[in-house]
Amino acid sequence: MAVAAKSTADLPRLGILLMLLAWLAFSVVDLGAKWLAVAGLPAAQLAFMRYAGHFVISVGVIAKGGLEADRFKTDHPWQLISRAMLLISATVLNFYALRFLPLTVVSAIMFSSPVIVCFLSFFVLNERVGPWRWAAILLGFVGVLVVVRPFGTAFHPTMLLIIYNATALALYSIMTRKLSGIVAVDTMQFYLGLTGTFILLPFAVWSWIQPATNWGMVVLIGLGVLGWGGHQLLTNAHRFGTANQLMPFTYSFLIYVALWGYLFFGTVPDGGTISGALLIMCAGLIIWKREQR
Numbered sequence: 001m002a003v004a005a006k007s008t009a010d011l012p013r014l015g016i017l018l019m020l021l022a023w024l025a026f027s028v029v030d031l032g033a034k035w036l037a038v039a040g041l042p043a044a045q046l047a048f049m050r051y052a053g054h055f056v057i058s059v060g061v062i063a064k065g066g067l068e069a070d071r072f073k074t075d076h077p078w079q080l081i082s083r084a085m086l087l088i089s090a091t092v093l094n095f096y097a098l099r100f101l102p103l104t105v106v107s108a109i110m111f112s113s114p115v116i117v118c119f120l121s122f123f124v125l126n127e128r129v130g131p132w133r134w135a136a137i138l139l140g141f142v143g144v145l146v147v148v149r150p151f152g153t154a155f156h157p158t159m160l161l162i163i164y165n166a167t168a169l170a171l172y173s174i175m176t177r178k179l180s181g182i183v184a185v186d187t188m189q190f191y192l193g194l195t196g197t198f199i200l201l202p203f204a205v206w207s208w209i210q211p212a213t214n215w216g217m218v219v220l221i222g223l224g225v226l227g228w229g230g231h232q233l234l235t236n237a238h239r240f241g242t243a244n245q246l247m248p249f250t251y252s253f254l255i256y257v258a259l260w261g262y263l264f265f266g267t268v269p270d271g272g273t274i275s276g277a278l279l280i281m282c283a284g285l286i287i288w289k290r291e292q293r
Contacts, residue, residue, distance in 0.1 A: 015241025018233045019249045025230035027256035030106070031264065032219040032226075034098040038265075039216065041209050043096035046223060048204035050091060051196025053224015054231075058190040074187050076179060083175040083188075084195035090165040090172070092200070097158040097165075103257040104269040108147045108277035109162040111254065114247075114284045115140030116170035136286035143279030146272055154272065185235050189228070247288045251281050 033046050062071050074080060097106055119137050121127040129137075148159045179188065211217045237246055254277055261267040269277070
């Protein structure tokens with residue numbers, strides 16, 4: 001009995017480890033995308049490779065049980081395609097913005113997404129939002145303004161694209177919440193890869209630039225592999241730990257990208273970025289804590 005109890009107690013730790021690995025994978029995707037974008041590769045090409053790799057692996061996962069057409073069907077195709085379009089548009093604009101903005105700035109703004117989810121849940125899902133969470137929403141938006149500094153010299157127009165991305169991710173999360181339980185995870189992954197691949201294919205072909213080195217091609221292919229792997233790690237993390245246990249560890253992403261930005265691009269977050277990121281993080285944790293209660 002003691003062994004079984006210990007094994008059960010270890011499950012949340014495994015979930016936390018998988019969560020940390022998932023966000024590490026996502027941070028490496030952003031690192032690779034920025035490295036390739038700075039080298040001159042267009043955002044459409046980067047996003048296409050991100051979803052093409054995802055698509056190929058998703059087909060392989062579903063096809064393990066057979067290639068019957070019924071295994072790829074769903075009763076909610078248009079909801080899944082709409083959900084995919086939100087993430088695809090955010091990915092393209094994210095990869096475009098990474099050419100001009102430090103990893104830490106992009107990530108800090110993107111992490112306002114949970115705050116936007118809370119804000120939209122009041123209007124879209126008719127969920128109750130109490131005074132503490134309204135205060136956290138306000139705090140999160142103040143954090144975004146501190147990072148963006150719309151009237152300062154640090155402002156860059158592509159920051160507005162990242163604000164759209166955070167909103168698109170919030171809507172993507174809400175749609176995922178509504179579809180979870182009625183659509184299998186592998187089916188969601190398949191439609192995400194399928195939609196991204198075929199929507200972005202003509203743009204990628206038209207603007208394609210061959211990487212200058214073999215290593216560049218490896219990184220380009222790795223965008224899809226690591227993107228799919230990150231989603232799988234994230235999904236499996238929730239098998240071993242609850243959302244309340246895992247949510248605080250999503251902010252490990254900010255640590256990862258700050259490290260990559262310093263090691264690969266020599267960038268150090270300034271005071272405004274750090275302060276804004278902390279405000280956004282505090283807002284997200286307040287919302288998490290209130291939902292936990």
